[in-house]
Structures are given as structure tokens and as C-alpha cells.
Amino acid sequence: MRAPVSRRERQREATYDEIVAASAALLDEGEDLSLRAVAARMGMTAPALYRYVANYQQLVDLVAFELDRAATARWAEAAERFDESDPAARLVVACTRFRQWALERPREFQLVFANPVAEHETERRELLTVSTSGCYFTDLLWAVQERYRFPYPRLDDLDETVREAVLEPLIPARTEHIAPEERGILWIYMRSWSALYGVVTLESTGHCDPRVLASGQLFRATIADWIGPLGLEAERSRLLAIVDDELAAARSGAGTAG
Amino acid sequence: MRAPVSRRERQREATYDEIVAASAALLDEGEDLSLRAVAARMGMTAPALYRYVANYQQLVDLVAFELDRAATARWAEAAERFDESDPAARLVVACTRFRQWALERPREFQLVFANPVAEHETERRELLTVSTSGCYFTDLLWAVQERYRFPYPRLDDLDETVREAVLEPLIPARTEHIAPEERGILWIYMRSWSALYGVVTLESTGHCDPRVLASGQLFRATIADWIGPLGLEAERSRLLAIVDDELAAARSGAGTAG
DNA sequence: TCCCGAGAGTGAACGGCGTTAACGGTAAAC
DNA sequence: GTTTACCGTTAACGCCGTTCACTCTCGGGA
Numbered sequence: 001m002r003a004p005v006s007r008r009e010r011q012r013e014a015t016y017d018e019i020v021a022a023s024a025a026l027l028d029e030g031e032d033l034s035l036r037a038v039a040a041r042m043g044m045t046a047p048a049l050y051r052y053v054a055n056y057q058q059l060v061d062l063v064a065f066e067l068d069r070a071a072t073a074r075w076a077e078a079a080e081r082f083d084e085s086d087p088a089a090r091l092v093v094a095c096t097r098f099r100q101w102a103l104e105r106p107r108e109f110q111l112v113f114a115n116p117v118a119e120h121e122t123e124r125r126e127l128l129t130v131s132t133s134g135c136y137f138t139d140l141l142w143a144v145q146e147r148y149r150f151p152y153p154r155l156d157d158l159d160e161t162v163r164e165a166v167l168e169p170l171i172p173a174r175t176e177h178i179a180p181e182e183r184g185i186l187w188i189y190m191r192s193w194s195a196l197y198g199v200v201t202l203e204s205t206g207h208c209d210p211r212v213l214a215s216g217q218l219f220r221a222t223i224a225d226w227i228g229p230l231g232l233e234a235e236r237s238r239l240l241a242i243v244d245d246e247l248a249a250a251r252s253g254a255g256t257a258g
Numbered sequence: 259m260r261a262p263v264s265r266r267e268r269q270r271e272a273t274y275d276e277i278v279a280a281s282a283a284l285l286d287e288g289e290d291l292s293l294r295a296v297a298a299r300m301g302m303t304a305p306a307l308y309r310y311v312a313n314y315q316q317l318v319d320l321v322a323f324e325l326d327r328a329a330t331a332r333w334a335e336a337a338e339r340f341d342e343s344d345p346a347a348r349l350v351v352a353c354t355r356f357r358q359w360a361l362e363r364p365r366e367f368q369l370v371f372a373n374p375v376a377e378h379e380t381e382r383r384e385l386l387t388v389s390t391s392g393c394y395f396t397d398l399l400w401a402v403q404e405r406y407r408f409p410y411p412r413l414d415d416l417d418e419t420v421r422e423a424v425l426e427p428l429i430p431a432r433t434e435h436i437a438p439e440e441r442g443i444l445w446i447y448m449r450s451w452s453a454l455y456g457v458v459t460l461e462s463t464g465h466c467d468p469r470v471l472a473s474g475q476l477f478r479a480t481i482a483d484w485i486g487p488l489g490l491e492a493e494r495s496r497l498l499a500i501v502d503d504e505l506a507a508a509r510s511g512a513g514t515a516g
Numbered sequence: 517t518c519c520c521g522a523g524a525g526t527g528a529a530c531g532g533c534g535t536t537a538a539c540g541g542t543a544a545a546c
Numbered sequence: 547g548t549t550t551a552c553c554g555t556t557a558a559c560g561c562c563g564t565t566c567a568c569t570c571t572c573g574g575g576a
Contacts, residue, residue, distance in 0.1 A: 008523080008573070015524095034562065046563075048525050056563060106374060114372055116364060117464035161473035170467045190466060194476055197465065198456010206375035207455065208448060209428045215419035218452055266544070266552080273553095292533065304534080306554050314534060 012052075016062075018042055019052060023063040024070075027108055035059060064112045065132075071101050071108075072133040079140075087143035088232050092223060092239050094140060095196055096246040098133070099219050102204040109204045113197065134172025137196075138189045141230070142178075145185060150231030153184040162187060188229070195222055216247040270310075274320075276300055277310060281321040282328075285366055293317060322370045323388070329359050329366075330391040337398075345401035346490050350481060350497050352398060353454055354504035356391070357477050360462035367462045371455065392430025395454075396447045399488070400436075403443060408489030411442040420445060446487070453480055474505040 005013075022041040023033055031037060035056055036046040053059045075097040082089035102109040112133075144150070155163050166186040169175050173189055199222040203213050212218055220243055227236050263271075280299040281291055289295060293314055294304040311317045333355040340347035360367040402408070413421050424444040427433050431447055457480040461471050470476055478501055485494050 006573075012524095032562095035564090036562065044524095045526060047527085047565080050564080051524060110372075110374065113465065114368075114459075114463055116368065116462075159473055159475045161469050162475050165467045165469040165473075170469075190470060190476060191479060194457050194460050194466070194480070195453075197460050199452050201372075201459050202452050202455050204374075205372055207371065208452070209423045211419050211423040211428075212448060215417055215423075217417045217420050218448060221449060222452070264544080270553095290533095293535090294533065302553095303555065305536080305556090308535080309553060 016052060019049070019059070020063060020066045023059070024067065027063075027067075027105075027111070030107075033060065033063065033111070060111060060115065064115060067108050068112045069132040071098075071112075072136050074101070075133075076136060084143075085147075087140055087147055088230070088235055088239055089242055091137075091140045091144060092242050093246060094137065095223060096219075096243055096250075098196070099200045099203065099216075100246070100250045102200045103213075106204045106206075109200075114201065114205075131172035134193070135174055137193065138171075138173035141189055141192065142185070144230055144232070145188075148231035150188075150229065152182075152188045155181060155184055158184060158187060192226055192230070195226060198222075214251075220244070220247070274310060277307070277317070278321060278324045281317070282325065285321075285325075285363075285369070288365075291318065291321065291369070318369060318373065322373060323390075325366050326370045327390045329356075329370075330394050332359070333391075334394060342401075343405075345398055345405055346488070346493055346497060347500055349395075349398045349402060350500050351504060352395065353481060354477075354501055354508075356454070357458045357461065357474075358504070358508045360458045361471075364462045364464075367458075372459065372463075389430035392451070393432055395451065396429075396431035399447055399450065400443070402488055402490070403446075406489035408446075408487065410440075410446045413439060413442055416442060416445060450484055450488070453484060456480075472509075478502070478505070 019038060019042070022038045026033055026037055026041065035049050038059070039046045039049050049059070053062060075094040078097050079090035079093040082093065084090075102113075145152070155166075158166065166183040167180060169183075169186055171186070171190065171193075173186065175183070175186070178185065199219050202208055203219060206213070208218065220240070223243055224236075224240060227233060227239060232239060277296060277300070280296045284291055284295055284299065293307050296317070297304045297307050307317070311320060333352040336355050337348040337351040340351065342348075360371075403410070413424075416424065424441040425438060427441075427444055429444070429448065429451075431444065433441070433444065436443065457477050460466055461477060464471070466476065478498070481501055482494075482498060485491060485497060490497060
């Protein structure tokens, strides 16, 4: 099934990688992401980039997708210090790393997660469903459900519109393995994502007291609120200890890992 | 105590108003906010605006502040269909209107609430504490507390950093009337603001299923989660009915009021 | 092997942006 | 009535996204 890669196609692919790398470097150094700057860093002129992206927004989408992928890989790696059989621990580690990333790299976070999705743009709308981080988190939630059997609404209990939405979902989640009558769990996906996204966005954009932000207590409290609904009450103290660990580690070794 | 307003000062004040008006008109028509466009709309050239704002960011801050004030006035007016003695009803109306505003005017919402606050900029940091909407919501929460006496943490129960933060708060809230030993209620202010901000930002930026967004169920569920903690359990069905009313009204008469 | 054409990249240009500098006019202040 | 502080101008700089016309260079088919 390997695509017949001609030499040209390989070169083109390499250029895409270079575009992403140059963009990431730019953001890393606090510069603005711009077609001209990316091109210059690659030793090209700006119009040449139009062979690869149709416009600036597409560059942003491309970079956002790859940043999301790279960041998710890091949380996933961090989460692997707990075994696959302990999805709850993995989940709280991933959430905390997600927050930490959003705080350390607010510009990248803004790019990936505050990037508004306009109504009509079908292309970008579909991008919604391929977010790597989204799939990672929902897969973890699924694993938690398999292990702890937390309750989720039956289809009948859902609002009609929501029922349609969970039956034919447009969110970044693998759903093939979920029987239609069990799709109520997607409602938990959405609600918990909303909670996580909310507190992290608030903190990342700095719209709260800086001391509270530094303490991590707002985030911690939000996680704590979700321990019960996810059937993890028996694990509460252990999970919160993990969160505290991660927060403390981040405070002491801020900026250790690239 | 009225400042000695000279003719010049009055004229200057009027120009500020015109700047805000022109900016609002610009955003209203879907145009981008820019110094040049604002100036042109006022029959001026861009450099002239530098007599009034030091740079582009200051223009944004100025406009954001006024947009926030105007929007808050509208929610407050809508909330007044319930009497002052019914702060819970006022609160849910205001929250729902806040959400509706964020959905109808995502650009303005982004300007006011997603506008990142950098660490070092003391000026803008202080702006945090003068958000009209912030004060309005916290005042409502205070009224709810006075009437329903919901529980809030004692100072001893708070994390040390958080305790410092509530004792010398940097959030948009009137706090003079709150005794230091009762400042634990500020933690409720922050947490509920986080929840409201979170779900509204998620919906406003479109990072969720459009059908779920249209249904308003994600928002409704978030409100429902806070009914208990705010001591309003006895009022649950009435309050949710109010939310549903507001949501339905917004759906049918979308864009009725300017 | 030769040749053609597709694709990659260039330079020049347009209109827009924030911002600075040097310069006038005008109305308030003394 | 003179001075001066303030408001606004024009011109320019260096960015930006984007388009257009053009060249060059390989890759692939004859």
C-alpha cells in the first residue's frame, strides 16, 4: 500500500518537513509566524511557499497540526511512566503535561487551540476531527471507562441534537469501536474536554491571578472535580498526589526538557 | 470633585469616544481592527491616533474595555427582568446572555477575553482588575451568597498561595465589603469564573461539534453543575427553565437586539 | 538519447499594516 | 498679543500576504 514515491515526491515531502521545522523554530524564538520569515529561514522567497500552501491560514493549520502531534507525543511519553493497565494515572499525567505545555508555550497553544474555526470552512472544520491530542485524551477516557465502568448517559437521556451528534460524531476521537447504543460516553468526552480546555485556556491566556496560576490550584481543583464522575473516587488521593508531583516537578525543573 | 474640564479636555474626551465608536463599527461590519482603518473612518490619518494611544495594543485594550462595559450593560439590563431579590435568576440570565454574546460576536469576545496578558506588562495586568463584566458577575455571586448562604472554604482550608491571593486580590471584583476572614468566597468567584469562561471560550472559538454548540447543552450542563455548589439546589428546575428560555429566545430571535 | 513539460523557485509589484520623524496650523494660556 | 502646547498632516521605513510573469532544472516518455 506504500505510495509510489518518486524522487520529486520525496523532495516535496522533505520540504514540507522543513517548513514545519522552520515554523517551529520561529515560534520557539518568540518570533511571529509569517510566510516571509519561514521562507527566509529556509533560504527561499515567500512566493515559493505558495507551491506548498494555498495561503497563510493553511500554513497555520499545517503547523498547528504538527505542533499538536509533537506535543501529544511528549505527554504520551510522560504518561507511560504508568502502565497501560493504569489509565487513570496516565490520564492525570497527560492532563497536567498538557497544562504545563500551554503555560510554557502560550503562543503555540493559542495557535493550536484558540485558532477560531469559522462556520463555513468545511476544510478546517474537518481538521477538528483529526486532532492528535483529542484522540489521545478520548482514548485514555475510553480505557478508564473499560477499567472503572463509570456511568454515562443512555442515548434516551440525551438531548435530541446531542444524540445525533454522538451518533455521527465530528470530534477528534476514535469511535468505530464504540457501539451506537453506547455512544452516550461521547458526551462525557465532550464535557470533560470542555472542562480541561476551559481551565487551561484561562490559565494560558493569563486571565486570572498570577499567584493562583503559579500555584496550579485552579487546575488541580478542576481535575479533582472530575475524579468522581469518572468513577475514580477510590483513587482520589493517589491521583491527586500524581498531579501534585507533576506540578512540583514542573515548578522546579521549568524548561528542562526541550 | 468634578475635574476642571477645559474645552480642550472635552474635545479630547470626545475624540476618545469617537475612536471607540469607530472601532466598534469596524468590528461590527466584520472588518479588522487597525489603526489605519479607525483613523480613516474618523477622517483622520493613522499617525494622528498616536496622540491618543501609544501603540496598537493600547487601542485594543481601550476598545476591549469599552466593549466589555457595553456588553455587560446589556446582560445587566436583561437580568433585570428578575428582581434584585432574586440574584440566582439574574445570575443565570447574565451567564446565558454572556454566552450568547460570545457566540454572536466571536471577534469581540476574542478581543476582550482571549487577549493574552503577558507577565511583565504591569499596565495591562492591572487592567485585569477593572473588567466590568468580572465585577458584575462577582457582585451577583455575592448577592447569591447573601441570600442562599452557600458554603465556601475557610482561609485555613486554602492552599497557601491561594490564601495570599484572596487576601490581596488581583481579580475584577469589589472586595472592600468582604471581611478578610471571609475571603474564601473569592475562591468560589475564581472557580466559577473559570468554568463559565471555559465553556464559553470553547463554544465561541468553535472547538466543538457545531450541533452540540447550537443545542446549548454543553453550556447548560456546565451551569447545572454549579447550581449545587452555589446552594441553589432547591431552585434547580426553575433556574434551568430560565436558561432554556433564554436559549430558546436566542435561537428564535437571533440578532434581534443590536 | 533527446526533448518536452511540469514543477520549483525568482523578482517585481500591489495594497495593507504599525510606527517614526519632521513639519504646519490653530487655539488655549499667559 | 505673543507664545506655546497640542492636534493633525505628509513622507517614509520595514514589515506583511498575495499575485503575476518569468526562468531554470530535472524527471519521465519517445
